[in-house]
Amino acid sequence: MATSQVETVTTGADKAKLFAAVAIVLASVAGFYVLGKQGPLIQWGALVLGLVLAVVMFLTSEHGRQFMGFSRDAWREVKKVVWPTRKETLQMTGYVFAFVVLMALFLWLTDKTLEWVLYDLVLGWRK
Incomplete structure (x- = not known):
């Protein structure tokens, strides 16, 4: 019995969600470094919030749903x-x-045997 894979076409909205997720990740990493003078709590909070938002954005796309199914x-x-x-x-x-x-x-043992055969018997090189 052969099963056929049905591929869904990625819509423009899904592409926009993926682009937005990547942009949010990049913005949150950049914000982590920009907010360095604000203190570690704000710095890490911005990073974690941005990453969580990016994950949520990714999971709402078709690729995210396929990933969750997998x-x-x-x-x-x-x-x-x-x-x-x-x-x-x-x-x-x-x-x-x-x-x-x-x-x-x-x-x-193989190495020593070959060494003995080649160097001592064949070539006559004594150590």
């Missing part, structure tokens, strides 16, 4: 995950460490 679907999928128990996690971590040690030994 977030809900992603959260629903995360709830379906069966997380490993502590015992399983420790066992798998132990397996990974053991494998890393074995691979390190194997690569070291």
